[in-house]
Amino acid sequence: MIKTSNLTKNRIAEYLVHGKRFDNRKADEFRDIVIECGLSKKAEGSARVKIGKTEVWVGVKMEIAEPYPDSPDKGNLMVTAELLPMSNAKYEYGPPKFEAIELGRLVDRGIRESKYIDFEKLCIKEGEKVWGIMIDIYSINDDGNLLDAAFIGALAALKEAKMPFYDEKEEKIYYEKPTKEKLPLTDNMPINFSVHQIEDTIFFDPNTEEEAAAEGRLILAMIPGNPPKICSMQKGNTLQVSHEKFVEMLEFVDKKYKTFYSQINKLIDEAVKKKKE
Amino acid sequence: MAYNKRLDGRKFDETRKMTAKVGVIPNADGSAMFSFGDTVAYAAVYGPKQLHPQHMQNPEKGLLRCNYSMLSFSVSDRIRPGPNKRSTEISKVSEWALNPSVLINEFPNTVVDVHISIPQADASTRCAGINAAALALAHAGIPMSDMIASVSIGKMDTQLVVDVNKAEEDYEEGEGATDMAMSFMNKSGKLTHIQLDGKISAKELAEAIKLGRQTCKKIYEVQKKALKEIREEKN
Numbered sequence: 001m002i003k004t005s006n007l008t009k010n011r012i013a014e015y016l017v018h019g020k021r022f023d024n025r026k027a028d029e030f031r032d033i034v035i036e037c038g039l040s041k042k043a044e045g046s047a048r049v050k051i052g053k054t055e056v057w058v059g060v061k062m063e064i065a066e067p068y069p070d071s072p073d074k075g076n077l078m079v080t081a082e083l084l085p086m087s088n089a090k091y092e093y094g095p096p097k098f099e100a101i102e103l104g105r106l107v108d109r110g111i112r113e114s115k116y117i118d119f120e121k122l123c124i125k126e127g128e129k130v131w132g133i134m135i136d137i138y139s140i141n142d143d144g145n146l147l148d149a150a151f152i153g154a155l156a157a158l159k160e161a162k163m164p165f166y167d168e169k170e171e172k173i174y175y176e177k178p179t180k181e182k183l184p185l186t187d188n189m190p191i192n193f194s195v196h197q198i199e200d201t202i203f204f205d206p207n208t209e210e211e212a213a214a215e216g217r218l219i220l221a222m223i224p225g226n227p228p229k230i231c232s233m234q235k236g237n238t239l240q241v242s243h244e245k246f247v248e249m250l251e252f253v254d255k256k257y258k259t260f261y262s263q264i265n266k267l268i269d270e271a272v273k274k275k276k277e
Numbered sequence: 278m279a280y281n282k283r284l285d286g287r288k289f290d291e292t293r294k295m296t297a298k299v300g301v302i303p304n305a306d307g308s309a310m311f312s313f314g315d316t317v318a319y320a321a322v323y324g325p326k327q328l329h330p331q332h333m334q335n336p337e338k339g340l341l342r343c344n345y346s347m348l349s350f351s352v353s354d355r356i357r358p359g360p361n362k363r364s365t366e367i368s369k370v371s372e373w374a375l376n377p378s379v380l381i382n383e384f385p386n387t388v389v390d391v392h393i394s395i396p397q398a399d400a401s402t403r404c405a406g407i408n409a410a411a412l413a414l415a416h417a418g419i420p421m422s423d424m425i426a427s428v429s430i431g432k433m434d435t436q437l438v439v440d441v442n443k444a445e446e447d448y449e450e451g452e453g454a455t456d457m458a459m460s461f462m463n464k465s466g467k468l469t470h471i472q473l474d475g476k477i478s479a480k481e482l483a484e485a486i487k488l489g490r491q492t493c494k495k496i497y498e499v500q501k502k503a504l505k506e507i508r509e510e511k512n
Contacts, residue, residue, distance in 0.1 A: 040397040041315055043350035053303045057396060059350025082358050085344070086321040086392035088304050093344065093360070136349040136358065138394070140319070141302045175353035 004212035009198075012213045016201040021210070027203040028256050035152065035267045037160040038275035044178065045161025047271065049153040051205060053143040055087075058135060058153030060161045060183075064173060065132035067123070075122025076132035079108035081150060087139040088208075104137065106147060106192075106234060107154050110221030111135075113231040114190035117158070121184035124166075133158075133183070144207040147219065151192035156268045158183055160275060190221040190231055191261050193253045197239060202252055215239050218249050228257050279451065280433035284444045292428065292440040292492060297408070297503035299416045307417025309503065311409035313440050315399035320409035322417040324389035325381075339381035340388040343372040345406050347395040367403045368393075374407050374460040374470030378423040379414060389419055400443040400456075401429040407460050407470070412500055416507065424500060425469060426493035427460035430485045432477055437485055439492050452476060457485055461493040 015021060025031070031052030039046040043059035065076050081104035083091045111117065122131040135157065137150045162178040196206045196214040206214055216239025221232045235241070241249070283289065293314030302308035305321035312318065328334045345368040349356045371393065381389060391413065393406040407427035414421060431441035434451030441456055448454040455475025461468055468486065477485070 040348070040350050042352050042397060046350060046396075055302075057348070059348065059396075061350050061355040063355065080349070080358055084392065084394065085323075085390065086302060086305065086319070086394055089323050089326075095359075134349070134355055136355075138348055140394075141304050143304065 004209050008209055009213035012210055013198045013201070016198055016203060021203070023207070025205075027201065028252065030205040030260075031207070033152070033263070033267060035156050035271040036274075037156055037271040042175070043157070043161075044164060045157040045159070045183070047153045047156035047160065048140075049149045049156065051145055051149045052207065053141055054145055054149050054207075055140040056146060056149040056153050057138045057140055058150065058157045060157045061134045061136070062161075062164055062173075063132050063134065064124070064129055064166065064171070067127065067130040071119070072127040073123045074119035075117070075130045077108065077112055077117065077119070077135070078132065079104045079111070079135045079137070079154070081107070081137040081139075083139045083142070083146075088142040091139075091142075102236075103147060103150060106219055106232075107135065107137065107151050109232040109234070110151060110190045110192050111154060111158075114188045114221060114223045116155075116186055116188045116190055116223075118184035118186055124168075131163075142208070144209075144211040145194065145205050147194050148192055148205065151190075151221075152264055152268070155189060155264070156271055158185060159268055160272045188223040189261075189265065190223050191257065191264060192219065192221045193256070193260075194219050195249045195252060197241075197245075197249075200245075202249055204256065218246075220253060222253070222257055224261065228254070280436040280438075280448070283438060284448075285442065289436060290439050290488065290492070292495070293442065295496065295499045297412060297499050299412055299503050299507045305413070305417070307413040307415070307419070309409045309412035309416055311405050311412060311500075313401055313405050314442060315397055316401050316405045316442075317395065317397045318402060318405035318409040319394045319396065320406065320413040321392045322389060322410075322413040322419065323392075324417070325384040325387035325419070326390075328386060328388040334386040336385050337382065339384035339386070341372055341376050341379050341381045341391070342388055343368045343375065343391045343393065343410065345371055345393040345395075345403065347398060347402065351395045351398040367406070370470060370472065371403060371407050371410060374427060375410055375414065375425055377467070377469045378421045378425050378462050380420040380422060383420055389414070389417075398443075400441050400446045401458070403427070404429050404458055404460070408496060408500065412503060415504055423462040423464045424497055425460055425462060426496035426500060427458065427470065428489055428492045428496060429456055429458045430489045430492075431456055432475065432481060432485065435481075437481070437488055439488060457482075457489070459486065459489045461490055463493070463497045466490060
């Protein structure tokens with residue numbers, strides 16, 4: 001498979017300096033986002049998210065587990081991501097590589113730190129039995145920015161999910177009889193932003209070429225508030241960022257936050273509602 | 278009690294609702310979705326491409342390679358990600374089912390990869406997978422001598438049924454459930470794959486194969502229709 005050539009990378013950088021992109025988007029503009037819930041009836045919640053040609057599937061499964069020793073009264077969360085060879089010729093089978101591990105970690109961190117899930121309500125018997133939430137992410141077609149797609153997918157799947165019926169006497173979960181009860185979610189729905197940088201310019205939602213050309217990325221999740229708060233962050237790659245540039249990135253995100261939050265919130269609500277009908 | 282009415286009300290020779298769509302994964306050279314009711318399979322084809330490592334290359338032959346996997350949330354009890362014995366076997370069996378019709382040796386030194394994923398399972402997943410894979414191969418423009426269609430034939434107690442779902446797979450009364458997954462080439466009518474779990478007489482099995490062949494003709498019509506209305510993503 002041919003990787004993005006330096007010629008293309010240079011041209012992408014040249015364009016961005018003038019605020020232009022190959023597909024005519026503005027630096028802070030996302031491709032079209034489509035969210036559909038109810039991908040699998042066997043999942044407690046599931047969603048398919050498309051950003052442009054990028055497509056990600058996310059499923060939420062629940063099980064009864066032992067709590068971790070340091071949080072005996074809280075439920076567990078596990079996020080796993082798989083980059084399927086189906087989604088891009090560059091992926092191969094085998095143990096998860098760094099990219100897949102990081103993807104799962106970033107979604108995990110953003111959701112965990114936002115306190116979007118009320119973990120205390122997932123406790124059944126302190127120190128012994130809690131609900132475990134498992135979020136599985138699969139790339140189906142990778143055309144850049146899998147992270148934002150996966151993050152949105154996880155939010156949609158969580159919001160759509162219904163608690164399965166647990167018979168305490170028999171100590172058995174009846175998955176085929178879901179309750180009407182939703183997962184204990186709070187108002188702190190996090191929104192993830194991946195700010196990419198090429199030379200001196202910053203932008204959102206890279207496609208494959210732009211992703212390859214980027215020198216690095218700053219990833220952050222934000223929760224509602226006045227002002228909105230940052231709840232997780234990670235700088236990717238060996239990119240060096242000056243103080244001024246860092247502030248510029250934060251302003252770039254801050255400016256986008258409000259409209260993007262409402263857009264995603266609305267799309268998820270519509271997808272959950274549509275699934276119910 | 279004899280199995281004289283199907284659990285979901287279908288006729289004995291009736292499949293669940295079939296849907297097929299071609300061109301569902303833009304990055305792939307060919308791709309397709311095929312479903313029997315709640316059983317959904319996606320397949321993507323990449324290739325022919327150079328086979329690596331090089332020592333595996335054969336100047337007289339090409340290689341068809343299948344990989345079947347069920348996504349963790351496709352069934353009630355979550356499946357741990359990664360290959361297992363079952364998926365390894367089904368991958369190989371799917372490869373054998375497709376291989377006879379794929380003119381892979383027209384592409385020496387190369388490999389054609391077929392990736393099959395099951396997002397939602399309600400039995401007969403390998404059959405849906407093979408149907409999707411055959412569509413994806415055709416969509417990728419890989420030369421084929423014939424189309425392949427696959428179906429599961431069940432025997433509930435003594436009654437033969439077409440396209441077994443999970444509830445039927447778990448049927449326990451009388452002689453219980455026998456599940457036979459089989460694939461046929463459409464024009465030649467030859468069998469390219471069969472697997473059986475259960476117990477059945479040779480006479481009944483011959484009957485089952487006949488029923489499978491008839492059903493695969495119907496599946497072929499669904500596949501042909503999907504290939505005619507190729508759905509490409511808008512650029």
